[in-house]
Amino acid sequence: DAKTTQPPSMDCAEGRAANLPCNHSTISGNEYVYWYRQIHSQGPQYIIHGLKNNETNEMASLIITEDRKSSTLILPHATLRDTAVYYCIASGYSTLTFGKGTMLLVSP
Amino acid sequence: DAMVIQNPRYQVTQFGKPVTLSCSQTLNHNVMYWYQQKSSQAPKLLFHYYDKDFNNEADTPDNFQSRRPNTSFCFLDIRSPGLGDAAMYLCATSRDRAGARWTDTQYFGPGTRLTVL
Numbered sequence: 694d695a696k697t698t699q700p701p702s703m704d705c706a707e708g709r710a711a712n713l714p715c716n717h718s719t720i721s722g723n724e725y726v727y728w729y730r731q732i733h734s735q736g737p738q739y740i741i742h743g744l745k746n747n748e749t750n751e752m753a754s755l756i757i758t759e760d761r762k763s764s765t766l767i768l769p770h771a772t773l774r775d776t777a778v779y780y781c782i783a784s785g786y787s788t789l790t791f792g793k794g795t796m797l798l799v800s801p
Numbered sequence: 802d803a804m805v806i807q808n809p810r811y812q813v814t815q816f817g818k819p820v821t822l823s824c825s826q827t828l829n830h831n832v833m834y835w836y837q838q839k840s841s842q843a844p845k846l847l848f849h850y851y852d853k854d855f856n857n858e859a860d861t862p863d864n865f866q867s868r869r870p871n872t873s874f875c876f877l878d879i880r881s882p883g884l885g886d887a888a889m890y891l892c893a894t895s896r897d898r899a900g901a902r903w904t905d906t907q908y909f910g911p912g913t914r915l916t917v918l
Contacts, residue, residue: 727906729907731844734912735911735912736805736891736893736909736910736911736912737844737891737893737907737909738909739906739907739908742906780843788834788846788849789846789907790846791843791844791845792843793843794843
């Protein structure tokens with residue numbers, strides 16, 4: 694799996710968009726970008742994934758740069774329940790290698 | 802509605818006393834995974850089963866074993882738990898393995914928190 698780099702923590706006001714960056718400059722052509730999150734004391738939860746194109750689902754949007762060296766996860770209207778550790782993973786295999794992630798704190 | 806179930810949620814064992822953690826799934830997925838997550842760290846893959854095919858990570862200690870008697874169940878056996886094995890153990894499933902042209906997401910259970918006294 695390609696190495697990913699994320700800021701250790703971010704803050705966001707409730708109702709505002711949360712933009713979580715991820716750098717994966719050594720990503721190879723067959724590696725997808727996955728985002729998972731882990732709310733305290735729970736198992737990780739899948740959010741979204743993509744290869745080249747931007748993706749959107751009911752939870753979030755994923756913006757991948759044209760050179761695929763970085764991506765941004767967007768939570769359009771963050772709520773207090775979005776407070777969690779967010780993991781960005783670049784993988785071309787069935788196994789996932791979790792990095793340290795970004796602790797997102799959503800405040801009232 | 803539960804999809805990946807782990808029992809028990811909390812397990813206390815004594816140093817050196819074998820312990821078994823269980824995971825079941827209602828998704829009929831082919832792949833089942835076991836992760837270890839120590840306090841304030843990211844989940845670390847221990848091994849996974851693709852159907853009955855067992856795949857061990859290179860750095861998983863021999864103290865950890867796994868069994869998958871059928872599609873729905875998977876067990877994690879710790880033969881002689883040490884203090885350093887205290888952690889959250891996470892089970893996950895995916896429908897199939899990722900391939901070059903497609904990928905698959907993993908569904909995690911709530912975890913079992915293991916305490917070693």
